Amino acid sequence: MRVTHEVLLAPMTTLGLGGPAAVLFELFDPADFPEFVALADAFPAPPVCLGEGSNVVVSDAGCEGAVLRMSTKGVRMTGRADEERVLVEVQAGHLLGDLVGITVAEGLTGMEMLVGIPGTTGATPVQNVGAYGQETADCLLEVTAWDWELGRVVTLDAAACGLGHRTSVFKHSRRWTLLTLVFALRRSELSAPVTYRTVAAALDVPVGSRVPLDEVTQAVLAVRRSKGMVLGCSGTDDRSVGSVFLSPEITPVQADGLRARNAPVNRFPDGSTRVSASWLIRQAGFALSTPIVEGVRMSSLHYTLVADEGATAAGFTRAIELVQQEVLRRTGVRLTSELDFL
Ligand SMILES: Cc1cc2nc3c(=O)[nH]c(=O)nc-3n(C[C@H](O)[C@H](O)[C@H](O)COP(=O)(O)OP(=O)(O)OC[C@H]3O[C@@H](n4cnc5c(N)ncnc54)[C@H](O)[C@@H]3O)c2cc1C
Known part of the structure; x- marks a missing residue:
C-alpha cells in the first residue's frame, strides 16, 4: 500500500x-x-x-x-470445462476492459457488450454499468465489501446490491468499499442477442442475432468510437466522463410520440422505457463542440460535456446546470446527472 x-x-x-x-x-x-x-x-x-x-x-x-x-488486480475462474456456467471472481481494482477481454478470449458470454467502458470492475455495481443491452445486473452473482457501519467484511448477493438503471445501494453512499466481485458467465462462442440497431447495423445482421463474441466486441467498439465513447479514440474529446446525464424514463404515451419524431427510445432491462439524453440535448438547441462555460464544451462527436484547457470542477458543474436548465425550458424534461461529485 x-x-x-x-x-x-x-x-x-x-x-x-x-x-x-x-x-x-x-x-x-x-x-x-x-x-x-x-x-x-x-x-x-x-x-x-x-x-x-x-x-x-x-x-x-x-x-x-x-x-x-x-488498484487491486486479479481474475480467478471456477467451473469445470464441461459445465456451461463459469464463475469469475475479480478484484475490485481490476480494469473492466481487461476483464471483458479475458472473458471473450475464454469464450464466455455475459459481458461482451461492456467492451470499451473505462474504469474498474469494483465500480461496475455502483451504477449498474451497462451499454448496448447488457448491464452488470445480468451477470453479477455477489460481491464482498467492507461495511464501514458494521466494521466487517460482508457478502451481498446481487439482490442485496439493489441494482437498477444506473443505480444501486452503493450509489452516493460511502457505507461500503467493494473488494471482490463474482460474475456468472456462460460458455458460448456466440454473443447475447444484439438488441441495439446501431450495433446490428454495424454487423449487418438483423436485430436479435447472436454473432461470434469477437465480432460483436469489434462492432460495439466501432459504434462507441464514432461517438467518442472510447477513451483515447478522438484526441480532442478525451477529458470526458462518457454520458453526463441519465436517459430519462418516459411513459408509453410519451414513447409513442417520441418514436414518431425519430427519437432514440429504448427499453431497459429493469423494464423502464427511456429516451436518449443526447437526443434531448440536441433538441434543446446545443450543437456539437458548443462552448458552455470556460473550458467546458459539448463533445465534437456526441451530445455530452467534455473538458478542455482552463476547465475547473466548478465550471463543469455549472455547465451541467446550464444544460439541465435549457433542456427543461425547451423540452419540458428534467435531466439528472449520473456522476458522483466528490
Ligand atoms: C468515455 C467513457 C465512456 C463511458 N461509457 C459508459 C457506458 O457505456 N456505460 C456506463 O454505465 N458507464 C460508462 N462510463 C462511466 C464509467 O466508465 C463507469 O461508471 C465506470 O464504472 C466507473 O469506473 P471507475 O473505476 O472509473 O469509477 P470512479 O469514477 O473512480 O468511481 C465512480 C463511483 O464508484 C465509487 N467506487 C469506485 N470503486 C469503488 C469500490 N471499489 N467500492 C465502492 N465504491 C467504489 C466511487 O466512490 C464513485 O462514487 C463511461 C465513462 C467514460 C469516460
Whole structure:
C-alpha cells in the first residue's frame, strides 16, 4: 500500500479536474486492506473510494479526508470445462476492459457488450454499468465489501446490491468499499442477442442475432468510437466522463410520440422505457463542440460535456446546470446527472 499526502487527484480522473486528497491510500495488494482499515478508522468519515475516476467530478478544493484508490488486480475462474456456467471472481481494482477481454478470449458470454467502458470492475455495481443491452445486473452473482457501519467484511448477493438503471445501494453512499466481485458467465462462442440497431447495423445482421463474441466486441467498439465513447479514440474529446446525464424514463404515451419524431427510445432491462439524453440535448438547441462555460464544451462527436484547457470542477458543474436548465425550458424534461461529485 502506498500512502501519500496532499496529492492532486486531477490526474487520477478522466476529466483531469479536482484538487488534492489530504491523504491518499493506494491499495495494490488485497492483503493490505486490514492495515488500511486501521489507518482509515482515524478519520471522522469513511474514505472516498476512487477507481479510475471515469465517473466522478472531484471538487476543486479536493477531498479533506482519506481517499482510497483501488488498484487491486486479479481474475480467478471456477467451473469445470464441461459445465456451461463459469464463475469469475475479480478484484475490485481490476480494469473492466481487461476483464471483458479475458472473458471473450475464454469464450464466455455475459459481458461482451461492456467492451470499451473505462474504469474498474469494483465500480461496475455502483451504477449498474451497462451499454448496448447488457448491464452488470445480468451477470453479477455477489460481491464482498467492507461495511464501514458494521466494521466487517460482508457478502451481498446481487439482490442485496439493489441494482437498477444506473443505480444501486452503493450509489452516493460511502457505507461500503467493494473488494471482490463474482460474475456468472456462460460458455458460448456466440454473443447475447444484439438488441441495439446501431450495433446490428454495424454487423449487418438483423436485430436479435447472436454473432461470434469477437465480432460483436469489434462492432460495439466501432459504434462507441464514432461517438467518442472510447477513451483515447478522438484526441480532442478525451477529458470526458462518457454520458453526463441519465436517459430519462418516459411513459408509453410519451414513447409513442417520441418514436414518431425519430427519437432514440429504448427499453431497459429493469423494464423502464427511456429516451436518449443526447437526443434531448440536441433538441434543446446545443450543437456539437458548443462552448458552455470556460473550458467546458459539448463533445465534437456526441451530445455530452467534455473538458478542455482552463476547465475547473466548478465550471463543469455549472455547465451541467446550464444544460439541465435549457433542456427543461425547451423540452419540458428534467435531466439528472449520473456522476458522483466528490
Ligand atoms: C468515455 C467513457 C465512456 C463511458 N461509457 C459508459 C457506458 O457505456 N456505460 C456506463 O454505465 N458507464 C460508462 N462510463 C462511466 C464509467 O466508465 C463507469 O461508471 C465506470 O464504472 C466507473 O469506473 P471507475 O473505476 O472509473 O469509477 P470512479 O469514477 O473512480 O468511481 C465512480 C463511483 O464508484 C465509487 N467506487 C469506485 N470503486 C469503488 C469500490 N471499489 N467500492 C465502492 N465504491 C467504489 C466511487 O466512490 C464513485 O462514487 C463511461 C465513462 C467514460 C469516460
